[in-house]
Amino acid sequence: MDSLVLQRVRPSWAPPTLAVLAAITAGVVAQGGFYLPGRILVTALALIALALAWQRFELRPLWLIAGAVAAWALLRAATAGGLADAAGICLALLTLIAGVVVGRGARATDLAAGLTGLGALVAITAWAGVAWRIERWSVLVESTLWRGASTLTYANAAAAVLAACALLALALCTARPSKIQSLLLYLTISGLGATLSRAGALAFALGTAVFLLFGPRRKALRHLIPAALGAAVATAALVPSFPATAAPQPLIALAGLAAGAVIALLHPWFALGLALVGALLVDRSTLDKVLDRRFTLDSQGRSGALRSALETAREHPLLGSGPGQARYLWFDYKGDLVVSRWVHNEYLQWLVDLGAVGLLGLLVLIAALVVLMRRGDVGNPLWAGAVAAIAALAVHSAFDFLWELAVVPLLVGALTGLAAQPRSEEPAVSINGEEPQ
Template sequence: MNAGDVVVARRESVALPVPVLVLVAGFAAAVVAQGGYHLPGRVLSGLLVGVALVLARPRPTFLAALAGAFAAWALLRGLLAGDVLSGLPSAVAAGVFAGAVLVAAQADRAQRELLATVLVGVGALVGFSGWVAVVFRVPSWTTVAEGLLRAASTLTYPNAAAAVMAACALLSLVLRPSLLMTVLSFLLCAGIGATMSRAGVIAFVAGLLVLCACWGIRKTLTAALPPLLGAMVAVGALLPSMRLADEPRPLLAVLGLIGGALLAVGLPRLGRALLPVALVAVAGGAVAAGFTSGLATRLSFSSPDRSGATGAALDLAARAPLFGAGPGNGSFFFDQGNAGPRFMRYVHNEYLQVLVELGAVGLVLALGVVAVVLRALWRGRGTSLWAGAVAGFVAVLVHSGFDFLWHLPAVLIVAGLCAGLGFPSTKDGMDEGEAA
């Protein structure tokens, strides 16, 4: 065997480094453990990310320094409020995100492709499990809202599941086309629809716009339309089972899932006819949704609870604009007219939540972390995987303005992995990437 054969064999046998495997295990653990929201899941996922970070031994970076400063401020603010442990969740969140970025950034190009494929596979399982939960009325994997049974999967929170799937779906669009990848993309898009998450759809659309800018409109539409149209069929067939007042219709849902998958696989063969077919399907789907009872609240941008919580959060932030009310002290009371007084633990806007609890100091540090990541992503531009990674990361950023996502390690890890996948890497892929 000559030197050229050795190089070819090495390229064909790609394996993920041990630190990345541990990181993936942390992501999977968080997904299974209700997104890592509760203490056991948060400890397990955080511990695995920490082990991955120790094994990877990344170079000291400005990103690590800023994330460390945010974590230190959260702990200090908790100490000043009389409970240092109250700042621990925010500190761990910063560490989990930065750790995921730094570990993923060390993978070479081939390893990054494999890592992205693994993420897409896990995300597709989230989508499929959510679909199964709605069809067969699995209580722990669904959430009831406005008379609809919404898919929550093992994360048990529909909006968090939608955020994870949106990032993974955008990654799937830029990976090497294959029958399996098309099916996975379809399951992810159908899974987002099954959550009935308005913010999830907005975030996914924002990611698609970023993908159009970074990868090209034609490439993006060619990759995205088949799974999206297939998902419309699957979700349309799922709607009768989502209405809690009606009996589930599993046969219709299964036929819709199979039909949607076949449509997603078959549409790329249409070539130039794809766009007209897509427009007809979108119009038909819009008409069908208009005649579907129970969807009015999900098709509206109105959310009185969140509006009331936002007003209460702004009032609370105005009382302590610089240092905040303290970690864990962001509780929001407001009056909702005829509904009477209401209480919400989260404002459903992570940027505002940080401002309320950690003040302008915490928000500036958090936005500094985001800015450093975006700067590093800009330096890593050039590949299709980079475009998908940027789109996935932006989708999580957008969605974070509508829901409490930074409290779930599963979302933080997938956001960090997307960022790390798009960080600069050497051309030959033999050396670790620069992590800002």
């Protein structure tokens, strides 16, 4: 009963929640925390959030598993080199745990709303980066297409964050429907379209399937269909601005964004009709150029790095090459030799760096996170949204080096904590906004 009373009087936007949202926001702004200054900032803010939530430290098995994985990374670095990369792994594990601790004690709607709002800001900047060719918010890929990247710099990283935030926005639409929530869902999906990320689109699609499996299907589709159709129109209006050989068309993009917003607020059948009309206005020749580059499974960078990484893994299958010690070589689309420190697959990267021993430790850590989430409020739309967002990030991690960005482990931790929240018996925080009869 005491815990119930504490939950009833707990203020909204508690300091640990604000601190972890500040850490994630800082990571997004600081290029994902990929470079050392940004990584230090994200870690410092995550530690502040952890300190504010000190009384909630009750996840001893998770701490022990993460500690064992960190110890192996440091041990392997001591014997093979790569101490800086091993330290990066330890910091990523620390921010992951911080996110879990804070997310598990946060008010679910506050944390979800904060992440959704952040996703909308990422989406708007990524979209504007393409529409106006703002180099701070967009990137020219292979000298052919401009793609939305927001302040994360890397288009696929922006897509990963947007896919997760869009799934949370979908959860909020089903839990507490409103026009604002519908617009936020529409904006995040539109931003995802602006990134032109195939991995992001696949991750969002599979994440949506997970949400429909565990969440309220009819309510979800009632909001998802108009938002997705509106986002399709907004993305189509960006088509003239994507090719590097063409001048940007911000007025067309703005008109498409406005039309998409109208569609997103309509009944699904009306939305479908307007979306079809909008599709007829797209310049087919320009669209073909975009589709020729993005609507394909071919990726020389990924396939080349994958082959090189598999060869390296065969040389050190059990212990790995050491954190950050391997180099991957392949030829790019111009025929030039490319050398990279990262393979576009975090699971394979882990195997190469830390061997089968390290990969086993990672799998045990993932299993512990899954067990923790299974103890949460299963059936709650926010639980389903958090699980779907984590699934999307897990899928996307098989196609990009997302874990090198400090913000991603922290985001995964916060989502895990959100999903791991115990079932609430308090009417004041009912997901339907109504007290039970």
